[in-house]
Amino acid sequence: VTNDVRSFVTDHSADLLADLDAWLRIPGISSQPGSRADVIRSAEWFADACRRAGFPIVEIWPTAGLPAVYAEWASDDPDAPTVLVYGHHDVQPVDPLELWHTDPFEPTIDGPVLRARGASDDKGQLLFHLLGLRAHLAVTGRDNPAVTLKFLVEGEEESGSPNFEALLAERRERLACDVIVITDTGMLAEDIPSSVTGMRGMVLAEVNFHGPDLDLHSGSFGGAVPNPAEAVARLTAALHDADGRVQIPGFYDDVLELTDRERELLARTPFDESEFLATSKSRALAGEAGYSTLERLGARPTAEVNGIGGGYQGAGSKTIVPSDAFVKLSFRLVANQRPASIRAAVEAFVAEHTPPGIECRIGWEADGVAPCLVPIDTPAFQALSRAIGAAFDTDLVLPTREGGSGPEAAIQKALQAPMVFLGVGLPDDQIHAPNEKVTLSMLYKGAEAAAHLWGEFAALGRAGLTS
Amino acid sequence: VTNDVRSFVTDHSADLLADLDAWLRIPGISSQPGSRADVIRSAEWFADACRRAGFPIVEIWPTAGLPAVYAEWASDDPDAPTVLVYGHHDVQPVDPLELWHTDPFEPTIDGPVLRARGASDDKGQLLFHLLGLRAHLAVTGRDNPAVTLKFLVEGEEESGSPNFEALLAERRERLACDVIVITDTGMLAEDIPSSVTGMRGMVLAEVNFHGPDLDLHSGSFGGAVPNPAEAVARLTAALHDADGRVQIPGFYDDVLELTDRERELLARTPFDESEFLATSKSRALAGEAGYSTLERLGARPTAEVNGIGGGYQGAGSKTIVPSDAFVKLSFRLVANQRPASIRAAVEAFVAEHTPPGIECRIGWEADGVAPCLVPIDTPAFQALSRAIGAAFDTDLVLPTREGGSGPEAAIQKALQAPMVFLGVGLPDDQIHAPNEKVTLSMLYKGAEAAAHLWGEFAALGRAGLTS
Numbered sequence: 001v002t003n004d005v006r007s008f009v010t011d012h013s014a015d016l017l018a019d020l021d022a023w024l025r026i027p028g029i030s031s032q033p034g035s036r037a038d039v040i041r042s043a044e045w046f047a048d049a050c051r052r053a054g055f056p057i058v059e060i061w062p063t064a065g066l067p068a069v070y071a072e073w074a075s076d077d078p079d080a081p082t083v084l085v086y087g088h089h090d091v092q093p094v095d096p097l098e099l100w101h102t103d104p105f106e107p108t109i110d111g112p113v114l115r116a117r118g119a120s121d122d123k124g125q126l127l128f129h130l131l132g133l134r135a136h137l138a139v140t141g142r143d144n145p146a147v148t149l150k151f152l153v154e155g156e157e158e159s160g161s162p163n164f165e166a167l168l169a170e171r172r173e174r175l176a177c178d179v180i181v182i183t184d185t186g187m188l189a190e191d192i193p194s195s196v197t198g199m200r201g202m203v204l205a206e207v208n209f210h211g212p213d214l215d216l217h218s219g220s221f222g223g224a225v226p227n228p229a230e231a232v233a234r235l236t237a238a239l240h241d242a243d244g245r246v247q248i249p250g251f252y253d254d255v256l257e258l259t260d261r262e263r264e265l266l267a268r269t270p271f272d273e274s275e276f277l278a279t280s281k282s283r284a285l286a287g288e289a290g291y292s293t294l295e296r297l298g299a300r301p302t303a304e305v306n307g308i309g310g311g312y313q314g315a316g317s318k319t320i321v322p323s324d325a326f327v328k329l330s331f332r333l334v335a336n337q338r339p340a341s342i343r344a345a346v347e348a349f350v351a352e353h354t355p356p357g358i359e360c361r362i363g364w365e366a367d368g369v370a371p372c373l374v375p376i377d378t379p380a381f382q383a384l385s386r387a388i389g390a391a392f393d394t395d396l397v398l399p400t401r402e403g404g405s406g407p408e409a410a411i412q413k414a415l416q417a418p419m420v421f422l423g424v425g426l427p428d429d430q431i432h433a434p435n436e437k438v439t440l441s442m443l444y445k446g447a448e449a450a451a452h453l454w455g456e457f458a459a460l461g462r463a464g465l466t467s
Numbered sequence: 468v469t470n471d472v473r474s475f476v477t478d479h480s481a482d483l484l485a486d487l488d489a490w491l492r493i494p495g496i497s498s499q500p501g502s503r504a505d506v507i508r509s510a511e512w513f514a515d516a517c518r519r520a521g522f523p524i525v526e527i528w529p530t531a532g533l534p535a536v537y538a539e540w541a542s543d544d545p546d547a548p549t550v551l552v553y554g555h556h557d558v559q560p561v562d563p564l565e566l567w568h569t570d571p572f573e574p575t576i577d578g579p580v581l582r583a584r585g586a587s588d589d590k591g592q593l594l595f596h597l598l599g600l601r602a603h604l605a606v607t608g609r610d611n612p613a614v615t616l617k618f619l620v621e622g623e624e625e626s627g628s629p630n631f632e633a634l635l636a637e638r639r640e641r642l643a644c645d646v647i648v649i650t651d652t653g654m655l656a657e658d659i660p661s662s663v664t665g666m667r668g669m670v671l672a673e674v675n676f677h678g679p680d681l682d683l684h685s686g687s688f689g690g691a692v693p694n695p696a697e698a699v700a701r702l703t704a705a706l707h708d709a710d711g712r713v714q715i716p717g718f719y720d721d722v723l724e725l726t727d728r729e730r731e732l733l734a735r736t737p738f739d740e741s742e743f744l745a746t747s748k749s750r751a752l753a754g755e756a757g758y759s760t761l762e763r764l765g766a767r768p769t770a771e772v773n774g775i776g777g778g779y780q781g782a783g784s785k786t787i788v789p790s791d792a793f794v795k796l797s798f799r800l801v802a803n804q805r806p807a808s809i810r811a812a813v814e815a816f817v818a819e820h821t822p823p824g825i826e827c828r829i830g831w832e833a834d835g836v837a838p839c840l841v842p843i844d845t846p847a848f849q850a851l852s853r854a855i856g857a858a859f860d861t862d863l864v865l866p867t868r869e870g871g872s873g874p875e876a877a878i879q880k881a882l883q884a885p886m887v888f889l890g891v892g893l894p895d896d897q898i899h900a901p902n903e904k905v906t907l908s909m910l911y912k913g914a915e916a917a918a919h920l921w922g923e924f925a926a927l928g929r930a931g932l933t934s
Contacts, residue, residue: 200686204784213748218797219667219871223711223769224760225749230703230772233794237704240697244690281680282692284824293691302690305697306787307778312795317671317832319797319871320773327700328779330685330786357751365784404686404786 005390005451008135009444016131016443017109019049023123024107024116030066030090031159039066039155042089046126046153047071053130054137055151061171063163066090066155070174073133075148081178081462082148083454086411087126088157088184091118092432099434112439119438121431125183125423126153128443132450139451146458150177154407157184161407168414177417178465179380179457182408183446186425188269188400190439193392195384196421197262197399198298199408201333201371203342203364204306207235207350208326210359215311216321226357229310229325235353236327239303243289246303248349251342256335258299262376265399266294298401302332332403339368370409372419374399379465380418383456388422391448418465422449472857472918475602476911483598483910484576486516490590491574491583497533497557498626506533506622509556513593513620514538520597521604522618528638530630533557533622537641540600542615548929549615550921551644553878554593554651555624558585559899566901579906586905588898592650592890593620595910599917606918613925617644621874624651628874635881644884645932646847646924649875650913653892655736655867657906660859662851663888664729664843664866665765666875668800670809670835671773674702674817675793677826682778683788693824696777696792702820703794706770710756713770715816718809723802725766729843729866733761736865765868769799799870806835837876839886841866846927847885854919855889858912885932889916 028042029035043060050058050071057072069089094104094117102108104117114124133145140146152175154164168175188194211228212221241247258266271294273285287296296302310325312318331342347362354360374381376399385397412419424446430436457465495509496502510527517525517538524539536556561571561584569575571584581591600612607613619642621631635642655661678695679688708714725733738761740752754763763769777792779785798809814829821827841848843866852864879886891913897903924932 202686202786204786206784211749216747216749217871218769218771218773219669219799219869220764221747221749222771222797222799222870223754223767224743224752224763225747226751226753227772229775229794230707233700233703233772233775236697236700276691280683280688280692282678282683282688282824283826284693284822285691286693286822286824287690296691297687300690302685304685304689304786304788305694305700305778306685306785307780307789308696308700308792309776309780311772311774313774313776317673317795317797318773319669319671319771321771322774325775327696328784330689330784332686332689355751355753357749357753359750402686403689404684 004139005135005448008138009131009447012131012134013444016127016447019127019130020114020119020124021107023127024118025105027105027117028090029093030156031093036066039090043067043069043155046089049130050151053133061167063156063167065163068155068167069151069153071151073145073149075146076144077146077458079461080147081457081460081465082150082176083179083181083457084150084152084175084177084415085129085181085183086152087122088154089123089126090155090158092121092158096434101435112441113437114440115435115437117436119436120425120429121436122184124438124443125425125446128424128446129183129450132447135447135451136454140455145454147454150175157407164407165410168410172414175415177415178462180411180415180417180419181453182419182421183423184406185402185421185423186427186429187423187442188398190426190442192270192398193388193394194398194400195388196402196423197374197376197381198335198401199372199405200403201337201339201369201405201409203331203333203339203368205329205346206326206363207232207329208324208361208363209354210324211357212321212323215323218319218321222321225321226355227321228358229322231355231358232308232310232325232327235350236305236308238353244287245289246301248303248345250345251301254336254338254341255301256373258295262399263295267292269294269398269400294401297403299334301334301337304330304332306330333371335371335373337371339370343368369405370413371405372409372412374420378418379460380420383460384420384422384453387452387456388449390452391445422446422453471606472602472915475605476598476914479598479601480911483594483914486594486597487581487586487591488574490594491585492572494572494584495557496560497623498560503533506557510534510536510622513556516597517618520600528634530623530634532630535622535634536618536620538618540612540616542613543611544613544925546928547614548645548924548927548932549617549643550646550648550924551617551619551642551882552596552648552650553619554589555621556590556593557622557625559588559625563901568902579908580904581907582902582904584903586903587892587896588903589651591905591910592892592913595891595913596650596917599914602914602918603921607922612921614921617642624874631874632877635877639881642882644882645929647878647882647884647886648920649886649888650890651873652869652888652890653894653896654890654909655865655894657893657909659737659865660855660861661736661865661867662855663869663890664841664848665802665868666839666872667768667870668804668806668836668838668872668876670798670800670806671832672796672813673793673830674699674796675791675828676821677791678824679788679790682790685786685788689788692788693822694788695825696789698822698825699775699777699792699794702817703772703775705820711754712756713768715770715812717812718768721804721808722768723840725762730762732866734759736761736867761868764870766801768801768804771797771799773797800838802838802840804838806837810835836872837880838872839876839879841887845885846932847887850923850927851887851889851920854923855916857919858915889913889920
């Protein structure tokens with residue numbers, strides 16, 4: 001079967017390129033109010049592409065902002081699992097335009113890559129799905145897929161998915177599924193197939209310390225009244241011990257430690273320290289003792305200072321005891337930490353570190369984002385691993401962890417199904433930056449993997465997926 | 468003699484009031500370029516007043532900025548010590564003008580007080596000297612003072628004395644003296660005569676920590692590279708232990724501890740905790756364990772955070788690892804700490820607290836200001852104490868300490884003579900604020916004390932003053 005899928009994909013790769021060329025010309029930048037019509041046109045283009053691919057149900061779903069596309073194709077197999085594929089049709093802005101070597105909305109093939117805004121994030125990845133689906137139908141000889149497919153393609157992901165949770169809630173029954181496939185991520189390298197197995201969640205806090213009701217002369221009052229800037233520094237310094245371990249009581253209570261197998265696989269992930277330092281323009285590695293950089297970034301929660309301020313900010317000096325000071329903190333969470341518990345733990349910690357005479361106010365940014373995790377021993381991940389392995393002719397698909405998070409946790413929370421990540425972006429795709437590209441061979445591998453994946457899921461059946 | 472001095476002062480108080488009324492009408496605000504002519508007029512007015520008082524030598528001393536007044540009256544006694552009296556003829560700005568109840572340059576007597584800008588700081592205090600000198604001459608029957616008097620009256624004190632050190636260096640020979648009397652301070656209360664015996668010095672530092680060369684996404688890099696904002700917080704937090712004791716090695720090495728007698732006298736200084744909290748609009752006392760608030764403010768060195776900053780400063784959140792962070796620190800010094808040693812100690816401490824991967828840069832504001840101290844067992848202070856005691860009919864003159872510092876350390880350094888503080892301002896004089904006033908009875912006491920002081924110094928003689 002492998003060769004049949006590959007042959008079909010190879011034989012029809014021109015169709016994928018033609019689709020890419022057409023769709024990438026639509027500048028659907030969701031964060032720019034002036035691009036609203038283009039984002040709608042982008043949704044309509046993809047809806048039409050789904051119809052051409054054979055989906056019997058294709059709908060444009062309006063939101064309070066920009067529309068999503070929904071496509072559904074039921075399997076005639078009564079035991080077929082239902083798969084929800086998530087992606088997005090909007091793209092990032094293109095500034096600074098002068099750094100682009102080609103027009104961002106004039107798709108340009110340059111040897112093994114195609115350059116255009118959205119080529120990798122996320123239009124290319126959605127289009128490999130359409131080709132993969134055709135390959136799946138061709139090699140199985142079916143006139144409907146072996147799994148019931150539902151595509152949910154958002155139009156506001158690049159502007160923070162402000163209406164997505166409402167859409168999920170509103171359409172929850174239509175979106176019901178047995179497994180979720182996220183197609184908006186990447187792999188480690190062209191020859192190192194991998195899959196995201198975790199995304200960190202987050203809570204964001206701003207702690208404000210108020211001392212004297214006005215800035216005081218430090219000669220007349222310094223050393224005799226509480227200084228909120230010093231208090232903020234002491235609070236911030238208390239967040240970690242010398243080993244980089246977060247000191248908030250209970251912070252690690254719900255953390256699911258990496259299994260031995262996960263640590264072993266993560267250790268096999270190529271990581272070039274000097275390249276990481278060059279990318280981060282940093283001069284040293286740092287972080288929690290006892291963990292590798294990849295483990296720190298993907299599998300360990302953090303407390304990070306995003307901003308600190310208080311007192312005199314200008315040039316030179318001003319000898320005051322400041323009235324106010326603040327620190328902005330972000331906490332990255334991993335499974336199974338819950339934003340609400342972390343907020344409570346942070347509040348208790350801050351209260352404990354508020355000195356006498358200092359008034360404290362904590363502001364929280366929304367409710368926070370839960371982390372999500374794909375346990376590597378689940379049937380869904382095993383099936384994904386086999387499908388990717390078949391496309392890349394390997395037994396080893398490395399699990400990776402993402403440091404940040406998108407709307408994935410919201411999808412999982414709303415739909416309560418296992419989730420896997422099938423994405424074929426590469427680290428050098430320059431998504432969100434000038435000269436975005438996609439490597440065409442990765443799109444073909446993605447199409448193959450998708451074709452195999454529907455077969456794998458069908459073979460497991462609904463019961464097998466959730467066992 | 469006491470009664471004679473008092474009678475003379477009482478009988479001639481109208482002269483002082485007339486002088487005050489004339490001089491206070493001249494708005495010599497040194498920090499306002501537009502007031503340059505008024506500051507010069509103010510200098511000329513005081514020079515003329517000195518001539519009227521009998522000084523045979525009166526000069527206007529130009530500087531690179533605004534002029535000082537110098538007046539000299541030699542004693543005919545060959546053993547007479549030479550006394551340098553320091554004050555300033557310039558005044559603070561008057562903004563916000565709308566908060567004044569009377570015109571700041573329309574001197575207004577309101578019962579026991581006279582309101583005008585400069586009434587207490589420092590014109591009233593210089594004028595009590597002229598009356599005191601007349602009283603001294605009258606009661607001793609001399610036609611020249613029993614001590615050689617030199618008045619140095621600066622014109623830029625309220626704008627930071629930018630040209631004063633140069634003036635001291637240029638005129639050092641003319642200014643040579645056996646004792647320095649600073650007349651620009653105050654007493655604890657109308658019925659609690661006191662004298663400043665220490666002024667804290669200062670060094671000012673800004674520490675800049677540089678981490679990554681650009682702000683990084685905290686999801687992709689947070690927890691794996693050094694965060695300069697956290698490093699600045701840790702450095703700042705390390706400055707003090709839980710007892711408020713500065714942790715910089717060597718910081719206290721040169722500190723002259725309070726003597727038992729000084730602590731005893733300081734403890735007799737009235738201090739109203741709730742009033743101090745109300746004035747400082749603070750909710751708690753804080754500081755170095757083992758010392759009272761007055762000791763903390765006057766006799767103990769401090770490390771104070773004047774400003775801290777780094778990373779995102781706007782509303783809401785931005786999930787970054789900042790590239791840069793800073794802390795602005797002021798260190799108040801007490802005798803016998805030296806600014807240069809403290810700078811070296813701070814530099815070593817900062818170096819030790821700069822984590823791997825963080826680049827550190829320390830900026831120093833000028834050379835710093837040395838502390839100054841009046842040992843209470845010196846003949847000069849004992850003489851001052853007797854003179855003030857005679858004016859206030861008491862044996863007890865409380866030594867006080869000032870938290871901040873003016874140009875006094877520079878004077879002492881340039882002239883290498885013992886220094887005492889004769890000043891009759893009161894804590895509620897509102898100097899530097901709207902509705903500045905002086906309490907007239909304090910000016911009369913000041914005149915009496917000055918008259919007594921010249922007799923006391925003359926009785927000691929040159930040798931007795933420095934023994």
